[in-house]
Amino acid sequence: MTELDYGGQTRGDTSEDRMTSRHVLILVLLLGAQFMLAVDFSVLNIAVPAIGSDLGFELSSLQWIVTGFMLPAAGFTLLFGRIADLFGRRNLFLAGMLLLGVASLVGGFAQSPGMLLAGRTGQGLATAMATPAAMSLLTTAFPEGPLRRRALGLNGTLLTGGFALGSVLGGVLTELLSWRWAFLINLPVVVLIVLIAPRVLSDTGERIRSRLDVPGAVMVTGGLVSLVYGISATEQNGWGDPVVIGCLVLAATLLVAFWFIELRSPHPLAPVSVLRRPTVRWGNFAGIIVVGMPSAVVFQMTLYLQDVLDYQPLASGLAFGGSSIAAIAGGLLAPRVIGAIGGKPALVTALTIQGLGILGLLTVNESATGIYIVLTAVAVAFFGHAMGLVSYTVIATSGLPDEEQGLATGMSTMSQQIALTLGTPVLAAVALYGTGTAAGVEASIGNVLDGMHLSVLVGAVASLAAGALVAAFFRSRATAKSAATSWRSPGWTQPPSSPPTSHGTRPTPR
Incomplete structure (x- = not known):
């Protein structure tokens, strides 16, 4: 049985392609932490009005419940990714988990807006510490190839599922118990991770001996x-x-x-040689589109369900449950697709599926059947989104030594955070422009639909255009070198059809 690597070459199965029990334990630990951090990003979105009412937030300050998390989560991720390379990934991961526990405790028992925002900001800073550390521990624990693809496939699946589940979980907890449980639910998981992680996780390779x-x-x-x-x-x-x-x-x-x-x-902090790598540059460019457009479109469709079809907030959140299932399928399938056709074609395919799914939302209208269009089109888009999330992460972290994995995973995490921050306000501005009404002026349902259609069109075009750009211009030097030399390496079962050199001739084997 054979399998294709990132560069598209055929290699026979080896024992190194099979997960050990230690690999499974590392996966459960790190992916559990990643899933919890993804849930934290969106779990308070539906609870914001209830928090504002209970703690006396002014209306103009409510956005800080979300912004207070996003600022440190995106702003400090690259810095902490590099700190993980310099001073140890496991230690930074554990420090991030401890801070998350303390911040969740503060937020859960908050008695004032300031205390709540302190907890939320602490959660964002903990995310900036723990996420790149966890990702670099994951990429260094699994060698580049099939094992890493499987690990990153599961990671992408859980990240997408976590973002989607966060809104649903926040609505359920707020309606049935209290918004405070959206914070406190973290504590048992944090305690478990902090107790187990020191016995399971270890930093591989030597740390970089240099100054910050x-x-x-x-x-x-x-x-x-x-x-x-x-x-x-x-x-x-x-x-x-x-x-x-x-x-x-x-x-x-x-x-x-x-x-x-x-x-x-x-x-x-970030060597320019790394930033100039096609895999890093194009992988993160695609990642911003892969993450930013679906999240922004879901926000627009949530408004559509509530403002046009009169669904309640909790029902609107539950309506996207099917997209979570589609995302899980896309994330689990992604490693096989990457193995079969390579990272670049898989990423292009994912962006195309995502774009076509979003494009289907152009058909929503005032009819009650719009709910079925939303469920189907968003599920297709999220299938492509999850596949794209795995594909761009594999590409953006490929071909780099272990000592630079913290930087690479920090950049990919930063791309996700910026995309989540950028996508919604950009498409919201497009939607407002499309209504043809001034800010603060109530628009008719017809105008609202016009604005949503325009924002959806922009999201679809951005996804399809990103796929076309990656297909046309992404050239990986590492992949080209692999194609030219891998047929001479031990363990390869067949040569590539005709690996040309820069002069267009077949290289002569030594």
Whole structure:
């Protein structure tokens, strides 16, 4: 029996392709943590009104329940990904889990808006610490190839399921018990992970012996925080607000400064050689579209179910249960697809399926049958989304040594967080423009549908265009080198059909 690697070459099965009991235990531990962190991202979305009422939030401050999590989660992820490489992934993962436990306790027993936001911000910072550390522990525990693809396939499945389940779980807990349980439900899982992880997890390879690039860390963290805050503020203030414009300009300035600092730093936080890799660059570009467009479209369809079809919030959340099942199927199938046709074709296929699923939502209208269109089209889109999530993660972390996996997984995690932050306000602005009414003016149902149709069209075109760009321009140097040399390596059962050199001739075997 044979299997294809990332570069598309055929290799015979070996014992290294089979998971051991230790591998299974590592998977359960790390994927359980990742799933919990994904749930935390969305679990309070439906509970926000209840929290505001109980704790006395002003209406203008409610957005901070979400933004307070997103700012540190996106802004500090790249920094902590590199810290994991420098000072140890297991220690950072455990520190993140402990902080998550403390922050969840603070949020669960909050008696004031300030206390609640402190807990929520702590959860975001814990996510920035634990997620890239967990991902790099995962990629270094499983060698590049079939085992890593399977591990990342399960990870993508649980991440997508966690985001989807978070909203449903938040609605159930808020309606049946209290919003406080959305925080407190973390505590038993955190305790279990902290007790088991030191006995199971270990850092592989040697840590990098270098200093932390402080100027680079300040620039990139400040730039990302400014970017996330600026984008988040658009939901309340609009894109023309001076604060929004100032934050986006500041973000661009700091990120450009970060690039030039990295070019000259003797100990760069993110070596430019890594940032220039086609796998890293194109993988993360695709990741932003893979993650950002479906989450934003689901937000638009939630409004459609409630504002047009008059569904209750809890029913709207439960209506997307089918998309979770489709996402699980896409995530589980992704490793096999990658093994059969390679990472790049799998990513292009996933983006195409995602785009076509979103495109189907253009047919929703005021008819009650719209619910069936939403259920079907969103399920198709989420199937492609989950497959794309696995594909881009495999690509973005491929071809890098263990000592740079923290950086690579930090970047892929950062792409997810930025995409989740960026997608919803961008498509919301498109939808508002499509209604043809000014901000603050109540639109008719027909105008609302026009705006939703335009936002859906943008989401579909973005997905399909990203797939076309990856297909046309993504060229991996590592893949090309593998295609030219792998047929000489031990264990390969057949040569590629005709691996050309840069001069167009077949290389001569030594």
